[in-house]
Amino acid sequence: MTKVNDFVVKFANVNGSGSASANLMFAKSIFRMGIPVTPKNIFPSNIQGLPTWFEVRISKDGYAARREGIDCFITLNPQTYQTDMKEILSGGYLIYDNTMPRNFSRKDINYIGIPMASICADHYDDPRQRQLFKNIVCLGALAVLVKIDLKIIENLIKEDFEKKPKLIPPNIKALHLGRDYALENLDRNLNISLKKIRTTKKKILIQGNEAAGLGCVYGGATVAGWYPITPSTSLVEAFQKYVNIFRVNDSGEVSAGIVQAEDEMASVGMAIGANWNGARAFTATSGPGISLMSEFLGLAYFAEIPLVLFNIQRGGPSTGMPTRTQQSDILSCAYASHGDTKHVLLFPSDPKECFEMAAQSFDLAEILQTPIIVMSDLDIGMNDWVTDPLHWDDDNKFQRGKVLKKKDLDDLVNWGRYLDVDGDGIPYRTLPGAHETKGSYFTRGTSHDAFAGYTEDGRINADNMMRITKKFKKSLKFLPKSIRKKAKKDTSVGLIYFGSTSVAVDEANDILEDQGYAVDLLRIRSFPFGRGISTFIDDHEHVIVMEQNRDAQMRSLLINELNKNGSNIYSILNFDGSPVTADFIVKSFLDLLKKNQFNIKSLKKKNQQRE
Amino acid sequence: MTKVNDFVVKFANVNGSGSASANLMFAKSIFRMGIPVTPKNIFPSNIQGLPTWFEVRISKDGYAARREGIDCFITLNPQTYQTDMKEILSGGYLIYDNTMPRNFSRKDINYIGIPMASICADHYDDPRQRQLFKNIVCLGALAVLVKIDLKIIENLIKEDFEKKPKLIPPNIKALHLGRDYALENLDRNLNISLKKIRTTKKKILIQGNEAAGLGCVYGGATVAGWYPITPSTSLVEAFQKYVNIFRVNDSGEVSAGIVQAEDEMASVGMAIGANWNGARAFTATSGPGISLMSEFLGLAYFAEIPLVLFNIQRGGPSTGMPTRTQQSDILSCAYASHGDTKHVLLFPSDPKECFEMAAQSFDLAEILQTPIIVMSDLDIGMNDWVTDPLHWDDDNKFQRGKVLKKKDLDDLVNWGRYLDVDGDGIPYRTLPGAHETKGSYFTRGTSHDAFAGYTEDGRINADNMMRITKKFKKSLKFLPKSIRKKAKKDTSVGLIYFGSTSVAVDEANDILEDQGYAVDLLRIRSFPFGRGISTFIDDHEHVIVMEQNRDAQMRSLLINELNKNGSNIYSILNFDGSPVTADFIVKSFLDLLKKNQFNIKSLKKKNQQRE
Amino acid sequence: MSFIKKPSVHHPKLPKNKLGLTRRDYEGALSTLCAGYGHDSVSSAIIEACFNLSIPAHKLAKLSGIGCSSKTPTYFLNKSHGFNSVHGRMPSVATGANLANRDLYYLGVSGDGDTASIGLGQFCHVIRRRLNMLYIVDNNGTYGLTKGQFSATNDKNSKSKKGEDNPFESIDLAALAIQLGAGFVARSFSGDKDQLIPLMTAALSYKGFAFIDIVSPCVTFNNHTQSTKSYEYFRDHNEALGYLDFIPEKEEITIEYEEGTSKEVQIHDGSKMILHKLDKSHNPYSRTNSLKVLNETQEDGKIVTGVIYLDKNEADLHDVINSNKKPLNTLKENDLCPGSKGLEYVNDNFR
Amino acid sequence: MSFIKKPSVHHPKLPKNKLGLTRRDYEGALSTLCAGYGHDSVSSAIIEACFNLSIPAHKLAKLSGIGCSSKTPTYFLNKSHGFNSVHGRMPSVATGANLANRDLYYLGVSGDGDTASIGLGQFCHVIRRRLNMLYIVDNNGTYGLTKGQFSATNDKNSKSKKGEDNPFESIDLAALAIQLGAGFVARSFSGDKDQLIPLMTAALSYKGFAFIDIVSPCVTFNNHTQSTKSYEYFRDHNEALGYLDFIPEKEEITIEYEEGTSKEVQIHDGSKMILHKLDKSHNPYSRTNSLKVLNETQEDGKIVTGVIYLDKNEADLHDVINSNKKPLNTLKENDLCPGSKGLEYVNDNFR
Ligand SMILES: Cc1ncc(C[n+]2csc(CCOP(=O)(O)OP(=O)(O)O)c2C)c(N)n1
Ligand SMILES: Cc1ncc(C[n+]2csc(CCOP(=O)(O)OP(=O)(O)O)c2C)c(N)n1
Ligand code: SF4
Ligand code: SF4
Ligand SMILES: [Mg+2]
Ligand SMILES: [Mg+2]
Numbered sequence A, B: 001m002t003k004v005n006d007f008v009v010k011f012a013n014v015n016g017s018g019s020a021s022a023n024l025m026f027a028k029s030i031f032r033m034g035i036p037v038t039p040k041n042i043f044p045s046n047i048q049g050l051p052t053w054f055e056v057r058i059s060k061d062g063y064a065a066r067r068e069g070i071d072c073f074i075t076l077n078p079q080t081y082q083t084d085m086k087e088i089l090s091g092g093y094l095i096y097d098n099t100m101p102r103n104f105s106r107k108d109i110n111y112i113g114i115p116m117a118s119i120c121a122d123h124y125d126d127p128r129q130r131q132l133f134k135n136i137v138c139l140g141a142l143a144v145l146v147k148i149d150l151k152i153i154e155n156l157i158k159e160d161f162e163k164k165p166k167l168i169p170p171n172i173k174a175l176h177l178g179r180d181y182a183l184e185n186l187d188r189n190l191n192i193s194l195k196k197i198r199t200t201k202k203k204i205l206i207q208g209n210e211a212a213g214l215g216c217v218y219g220g221a222t223v224a225g226w227y228p229i230t231p232s233t234s235l236v237e238a239f240q241k242y243v244n245i246f247r248v249n250d251s252g253e254v255s256a257g258i259v260q261a262e263d264e265m266a267s268v269g270m271a272i273g274a275n276w277n278g279a280r281a282f283t284a285t286s287g288p289g290i291s292l293m294s295e296f297l298g299l300a301y302f303a304e305i306p307l308v309l310f311n312i313q314r315g316g317p318s319t320g321m322p323t324r325t326q327q328s329d330i331l332s333c334a335y336a337s338h339g340d341t342k343h344v345l346l347f348p349s350d351p352k353e354c355f356e357m358a359a360q361s362f363d364l365a366e367i368l369q370t371p372i373i374v375m376s377d378l379d380i381g382m383n384d385w386v387t388d389p390l391h392w393d394d395d396n397k398f399q400r401g402k403v404l405k406k407k408d409l410d411d412l413v414n415w416g417r418y419l420d421v422d423g424d425g426i427p428y429r430t431l432p433g434a435h436e437t438k439g440s441y442f443t444r445g446t447s448h449d450a451f452a453g454y455t456e457d458g459r460i461n462a463d464n465m466m467r468i469t470k471k472f473k474k475s476l477k478f479l480p481k482s483i484r485k486k487a488k489k490d491t492s493v494g495l496i497y498f499g500s501t502s503v504a505v506d507e508a509n510d511i512l513e514d515q516g517y518a519v520d521l522l523r524i525r526s527f528p529f530g531r532g533i534s535t536f537i538d539d540h541e542h543v544i545v546m547e548q549n550r551d552a553q554m555r556s557l558l559i560n561e562l563n564k565n566g567s568n569i570y571s572i573l574n575f576d577g578s579p580v581t582a583d584f585i586v587k588s589f590l591d592l593l594k595k596n597q598f599n600i601k602s603l604k605k606k607n608q609q610r611e
Numbered sequence C, D: 001m002s003f004i005k006k007p008s009v010h011h012p013k014l015p016k017n018k019l020g021l022t023r024r025d026y027e028g029a030l031s032t033l034c035a036g037y038g039h040d041s042v043s044s045a046i047i048e049a050c051f052n053l054s055i056p057a058h059k060l061a062k063l064s065g066i067g068c069s070s071k072t073p074t075y076f077l078n079k080s081h082g083f084n085s086v087h088g089r090m091p092s093v094a095t096g097a098n099l100a101n102r103d104l105y106y107l108g109v110s111g112d113g114d115t116a117s118i119g120l121g122q123f124c125h126v127i128r129r130r131l132n133m134l135y136i137v138d139n140n141g142t143y144g145l146t147k148g149q150f151s152a153t154n155d156k157n158s159k160s161k162k163g164e165d166n167p168f169e170s171i172d173l174a175a176l177a178i179q180l181g182a183g184f185v186a187r188s189f190s191g192d193k194d195q196l197i198p199l200m201t202a203a204l205s206y207k208g209f210a211f212i213d214i215v216s217p218c219v220t221f222n223n224h225t226q227s228t229k230s231y232e233y234f235r236d237h238n239e240a241l242g243y244l245d246f247i248p249e250k251e252e253i254t255i256e257y258e259e260g261t262s263k264e265v266q267i268h269d270g271s272k273m274i275l276h277k278l279d280k281s282h283n284p285y286s287r288t289n290s291l292k293v294l295n296e297t298q299e300d301g302k303i304v305t306g307v308i309y310l311d312k313n314e315a316d317l318h319d320v321i322n323s324n325k326k327p328l329n330t331l332k333e334n335d336l337c338p339g340s341k342g343l344e345y346v347n348d349n350f351r
Helices: A021-034 A081-087 A114-125 A129-147 A150-160 A165-185 A208-218 A233-246 A264-276 A287-303 A332-335 A351-368 A378-382 A407-409 A459-476 A499-514 A531-539 A553-562 A580-594 A603-611 B019-032 B081-087 B117-122 B127-146 B150-160 B165-185 B210-219 B233-246 B264-276 B289-302 B330-334 B351-368 B380-381 B404-412 B457-477 B497-516 B531-539 B554-563 B582-595 B605-609 C039-052 C068-075 C088-102 C111-117 C120-128 C173-179 C195-205 C229-241 C289-298 C315-322 C338-351 D039-052 D068-075 D090-100 D112-118 D120-128 D173-179 D193-205 D230-240 D289-299 D317-321 D339-349
Strands: A006-014 A036-042 A053-060 A070-075 A088-097 A109-114 A203-206 A224-225 A257-260 A281-284 A305-312 A344-346 A371-377 A384-387 A442-444 A484-485 A493-500 A518-525 A542-547 A569-575 B005-015 B035-044 B051-059 B070-075 B087-095 B110-114 B205-209 B220-225 B257-260 B281-284 B305-312 B344-346 B371-375 B384-387 B442-444 B483-485 B495-496 B521-524 B542-547 B569-573 C061-063 C081-084 C105-111 C133-139 C184-189 C209-217 C262-266 C270-279 C303-309 D060-064 D082-086 D106-110 D131-137 D185-190 D209-215 D262-266 D272-277 D302-310
Touching: A006 A021, A006 A081, A006 A129, A021 A036, A021 A053, A021 A129, A021 A203, A021 A384, A036 A384, A036 B281, A053 B605, A070 A081, A070 A129, A081 A088, A081 A257, A081 D112, A081 D302, A088 A129, A109 A165, A109 A233, A109 B495, A109 C105, A114 A129, A114 A165, A114 A569, A129 A165, A129 B582, A129 D230, A165 D230, A203 A208, A203 B110, A208 A371, A208 A378, A208 D317, A224 A233, A224 A264, A224 A499, A224 B404, A224 C088, A233 A281, A233 A378, A257 C088, A257 C315, A257 D090, A257 D302, A264 A281, A264 A305, A264 C088, A264 C120, A287 A305, A287 A332, A287 A371, A287 B289, A305 A351, A305 A378, A305 B330, A332 A344, A332 A371, A332 A553, A332 B521, A344 A351, A344 D230, A351 A371, A351 A378, A351 A384, A371 A378, A371 A499, A378 A499, A378 B051, A484 B257, A484 D120, A493 A499, A493 A531, A493 A553, A499 A518, A499 A542, A499 A580, A518 A531, A542 A553, A542 A580, A542 B005, A553 A569, A553 B264, A553 B554, A553 D068, A553 D106, A569 D068, B005 B019, B005 B081, B005 B127, B005 D185, B019 B035, B019 B051, B019 B127, B019 B150, B019 B384, B019 C111, B035 B384, B051 C039, B051 D120, B070 B081, B070 B127, B070 B582, B081 B087, B087 B127, B087 C338, B110 B127, B110 B165, B117 B165, B127 B165, B127 B264, B127 C229, B150 B165, B165 C229, B205 B380, B210 B220, B210 B233, B210 B371, B220 B233, B220 B264, B220 D090, B233 B257, B233 B281, B257 B380, B257 C039, B257 D090, B257 D317, B264 B281, B264 C209, B264 D090, B264 D120, B281 B351, B281 B371, B281 D090, B281 D272, B289 B371, B305 B351, B305 B380, B330 B554, B344 B351, B351 B371, B351 B380, B351 B384, B351 B457, B371 B380, B371 B497, B380 B497, B495 B497, B495 B531, B495 B554, B495 C173, B497 B542, B497 B582, B521 B531, B521 D173, B531 C209, B542 B554, B542 C088, B542 C262, B554 B569, B569 D230, B605 D106, C039 C133, C039 C195, C061 C068, C061 C088, C061 D060, C068 C081, C068 C105, C068 C111, C068 C133, C081 D131, C088 C315, C105 C111, C111 C120, C111 C133, C111 C173, C111 D120, C120 C133, C120 C173, C120 C209, C120 D112, C120 D120, C133 C195, C173 C289, C173 D173, C184 C195, C195 C209, C270 D339, C289 C303, C289 D289, D039 D068, D039 D131, D039 D193, D060 D068, D068 D082, D068 D106, D068 D112, D082 D090, D082 D106, D082 D289, D082 D317, D090 D106, D090 D131, D112 D120, D112 D173, D120 D131, D120 D209, D131 D193, D173 D209, D173 D289, D185 D193, D193 D209, D193 D302, D289 D302
Parallel strands: A006 A070, A070 A088, A088 A109, A224 A257, A224 A281, A281 A305, A305 A371, A344 A371, A442 C081, A493 A518, A493 A542, A542 A569, B005 B070, B070 B087, B087 B110, B220 B257, B220 B281, B281 B305, B305 B371, B344 B371, B442 D082, B495 B521, B495 B542, B542 B569, C061 C081, C061 C105, C105 C133, C133 C209, C184 C209, C270 C303, D060 D082, D060 D106, D106 D131, D131 D209, D185 D209, D272 D302
Antiparallel strands: A006 A053, A036 A053, A203 A384, A484 A518, B005 B051, B035 B051, B205 B384, B483 B521, C184 C303, C262 C270, D185 D302, D262 D272
């Protein structure tokens, strides 16, 4: 039986060999055929010569999580093909360059040899071109095998090289060489194939960092201090790119100040200084940067300075796995910095939400006068995801929070920077330069009274700290709410998740439903946690938290902050650095079920039928 | 009725005015009279000219916590006496310098004027001496009033100025001037008075940082990297001092390397480098330093390098209250650094335990190959406490953990730095220079396999991370156990506490017992938490955690790590920067009782009697 | 504690500047620093320079790190916003603030611990970026607020309050600033008002990074080798106790001397330093020459004061990144947000 | 990926040093850096120098930060312990290690991002402390591992891979090292084995802080203005994509030139630099002179190579703190712990 629009193709390459763009074209052309596609770029923390993989899941049903079991593996890296081969499903395909002989052990898969190197050797003189075009030759042949419309790829090539048109013909030539070889030499009756549909017609294919960088432009960010670190760098690059597109005036002046700082302490310091001075400013980083920023985060928290910080999480601890994904900075971000501190966190689950939350975070930071940490990860940030097109409501106005302008100050008598005038714990701030004589104050990380004066009176300081707690509690009404999805029938089991695992959870839920299990779902979108989350936990006898770290950090935060009983809150944990699969969740769920003997009242279809 | 050996004296001064040494002599002389005494130095974060207080609790019963309500207040600071006065108990005394007239409003207290300035003006020419000796004149008069043996003070003066003998006569002269004034002019029938006893005869009066610095010498520390920060600086200064006393050889060479680093990142980096290279090394810091060290802490955790870090906690967040005490770095230390990390914490509750735990921490760090964070605070670290004399068992041997020596390596075949050979999660390490050809490896913060090789295989990394979790669990057997104190009768209420609050809890417990309440006590001494703590929580229907921070951080850690139900775990929180008092605990306890309607079965005497 | 005296009623005859303001309008809160510490003169010089330049106080932002010196911004320019940030990180906060609003004056005050140790990286990099600010270091060779440890600017082989030798090479911040591309580099002595005021005035007017290293002896923790008789008793007192208990009030050291001359200054602890005031013969426009002068006078045991280096090409970070001439913090929604229209373009690019 | 070739059997005829070891005994693992990157030569020079000096490999510890350059210690001296620490903080780890055992050699390898940006503070301070180590920077003017951002040593006005100008003042690490008191300061070019080997040998033998700034162009991210024809196609390819996809293998640039002469070197991207090798006429013993030479040649658009500064007074941190001549990590319980006897004394002091 042929799998149409529902299979996984994986490429194994060596980095720096030109495979990335060819592989991406493969994915993008499928997207343009209207078919949902999920590419994952698995790259090393090095520049050239190490193994790199590119996994493409094609799913007509729109399942966007990774799926294990490869239907077709293009193994172009001699270092890894012996282990790569193991991932191929029985009956699947291994495509390789048969210019040189290779040894294959498995009998249950199909081998397709394409003499890519020798084709290139025949048609190109420059050894580097020979190397580079192998990837395109391969793409041409593959397109024939899985039935990609070659026109689409040709268009992609034309678009990619629009500004360097002389590169177009040789690329197209290579594509055709591959195509022709396949047409002439290969059996094209594969059990996987593609067929145009219209599912992705209105959609876009975009990376989270690209969307978040754009979101910063929409959110009105004008200052960014940053320091390079994988996987956050591309967020700032995207911001820079869109600033260059949208924010250059006729004199060539740029309406933004983007500075590559000397380290993460300086980048966050710049963002704080700019926010203090009334510009919307952000920084972006990953694990090690979070640790380094934690002193400054405490200052921004305590002195109540707006700040937006993107944490594109990668594998920790320490330098860890810089090019792999995790959700393992939950606790270190929620409680970043010494002393009593708590930070507002946002959890986008796809690039579209990266865009939206990025833009929203600047409002939140100014409304709440505190750091907002957007907790994305490498999987969302650096992989291409199919999402609905980005949307912007032109009626949106920046919400700049309680900032006193000159005329407000003119009338004001007893202003205190940290006075809780409105009873919501949020004080009024002023900006440098606003007024000749009123509203100046001294911002400080030392203990202070409601008038920003230095105090060593511990009770005054404690009062101020309690007001900040109040503000934190009141912040709930501004934050994105969690999203609850009821199972089709009543159930005692609830599954909580967030961020990049969402797509895998959705899929797992469908599988479980098919198998007769009913599970209510709740997706967390922000911290502090709203009442919805608390109720959800109370409503279920068994709650499972799915997350991508070792220590069940989100579960900890839930138990802690919502005062819940941990004994019926279970974990599904995936922390090997690869985005979790639906199968893993299903398997873990069933294991939990078995081990803990959930009271499966109304959980399993069969039981219900018996009633 | 006269209070004998049971009252509180407080001094209000201006810092830099020479009061600190006089006040300390006051406390110390009482200690030498055999009477338990608890001085608290309340100083500003500045050098000269701001208010400073010195509180001395005298308690024949040995209660060593602060107690509110001052019996005798020596108000020598005109900036503060109006508010200081409010703290005096009805019927208490206010002693002041009546050289200049002052206005007093309270009618229910006694005023004792001593013309300190004019006495000094009469007897000294140099204006600075006049200023300085006011404190000693005051001490002389006070000694008469509360009946301190003047010989003791004279001896103290002689000891203090042993190396500058010419300073002795003028000091003694000032003391006598004060004495004579009091004898001649003052009514000496106060309702507070001192009488020699023998309670403190074998004891010592020492600060926690002094003891901890000495503990580092006993623990065999040879390297310290540090950066000045209140209130940790004096720990390293003590280490330096004892190294100079005990570790200088005949050629004048010092058996230690102490380096004032450029910042906290460098200090912890030095300590890590030295430990990696086989020396026992530590650093000491406070709040902001903890935040700055968190990146390196993740490295030491993940690369499994021994490290001892003293956190002398002060008021946070940010620069906060640098000269006030708190226990508010619990979460930021337990989970310091991004990614999945957990650190071993020790909680000394007095200077003696500072000494013991300091020495022990070096064994623990090497046994467990991980950072050990000793969580002291300003109250223990920088105040003088009466404790039993320090004790050392000469049979103690350094436990250096699993370090392979040359001859071990000679025989070894398949050594892997991160191999779990013994099933306890603790691998074997080697030191640079140990062997010509074997045992070298690459220490790294990036993901690694059991042989310390770099790997991007997420499953291998996950295995390694799980081994570290195992090691952490197994660490329990090496750590100081919690201490449980059963109430005299069965009770459903348990109180958990740790560190510097212990003395206040002990006292509160006595008060509650007197009032008929039975409470079981448990003092935490280390994290991860042992089974004893878990059982204690399970054994009690109501558990209260007493701590000195806003966010109930220890309670969070308990609920989290022991998987407990938070709904019956209550908090008593004191976070105004002053050491908690027994009265505060009692009051908070009774409030909790009322508000939460504890099931008081067997809690209150009366109830029991009724049964 | 000391303070710039402040009678409660304004004197109507006080001189006014172009803005119609008196010096009083530039004052700050009561100081909580040690009596006799030179920061009073530094603060007065700042006040004087701002008064002279008729800078509206609210158009100046004062930023600092942590330390005694970093507290000083509280003691001048009450009507300016102030930011007492974290130890050693003022430069990055100032950079962000300046990026947000290029139209304010930025005045950073730091200590030698704050700048030369924990903050050295930020100091060097803010220089490189030519941030338009005046950066002052109250250089006392010690960690005042944490009670007298050596700082990295402390002269090699000088002694600390405990009588230990400082064994390490001292960092010359002015030389570093020149080496790394600062536009205006000067040095002065805290008590030399005659020199300080014009230096401050010039530095505040400079567009780009201006740095003044102000030698400001710590009256409390500068307990050097040789001491004058009068202080001996009190040092002995403190030494015997092993900690600082008594800090007698001291007079601030003020000096006056001519350009081109040297002056020996006796510090509170009795030690001495020789200042040498540069005159017109000094060519401040060559980096190489300025560094040479610095190094050579140092070898002679002298400390040069005055404008050491001046780059006539004034330029700042905003020129370099070509940012909008309008302060970024004044830009409005429609300047910044491309709206739904922009998204059409973007979405199309991802299809 | 490239590697120092390593046949599997030892050749019996290989030359041996005093320890009876061959060069092979000083080799490391396969490199995973880009083909053609100069680190191979640097690694070989290190191997050669250690071989020549007959340093027992296990008596040397190699430390690094994070970056391509910081990975190189894996590729030499297999039998030495290595420590790949955190970004920019190698100096403090090296300081601790050295304090623990003064008897080993310490070799630190860092990158220009690692040293001149995030690690600048630690770099400056390890110099001040005269730590006995050899500190090497593989200076490529870029952040290799994070894909081509400017580093702070990048020449002002040079262009990045995206064609942007570098607007900021470049940090001259050698000048900084001299200014801050390094004992041995040299510069070289990665492909100049003839110069590198003696430099390494001398630097490893120096007691105190030795620094070698090694200009090592990044073959992948040095895409400067002018390019030679042969590479154009591939740069165009990458530029069109907006990211680096294809990295053709390159030959390592190796050069030879005489002392006292200049040499123009063409970098992989087609840009050029002029190196100038110091000869005997250079006086390396004066700080002022060395700084002058550095600054002047730089103004001429040249890069000086060779030993730039040398302090004949060798001394290191251990001398300064007067620590035990025996390595601290070899001291035993009874050297360190004063036992119950000591406590009697202490307890008495607190009564
Ligand atoms: C991260 C951090 N480390 C340490 C401290 C403690 N600290 C406060 S001020 C200071 C040094 C101040 O020295 P300097 O900058 O020279 O200022 P001075 O007091 O001498 O004017 C230190 C180390 C701190 N506040 N924060
Ligand atoms: C704290 C921290 N910030 C950022 C990074 C990401 N990072 C890795 S290497 C590197 C720069 C490397 O540049 P350089 O030191 O010049 O080395 P090169 O790769 O050029 O040899 C950066 C920023 C990190 N690992 N840690
Ligand atoms: S301690 Fe020194 S630096 Fe601090 S205020 Fe006093 S004199 Fe100034
Ligand atoms: S990217 Fe550049 S610095 Fe890194 S290994 Fe390749 S050539 Fe070397
Ligand atoms: Mg200072
Ligand atoms: Mg580099």
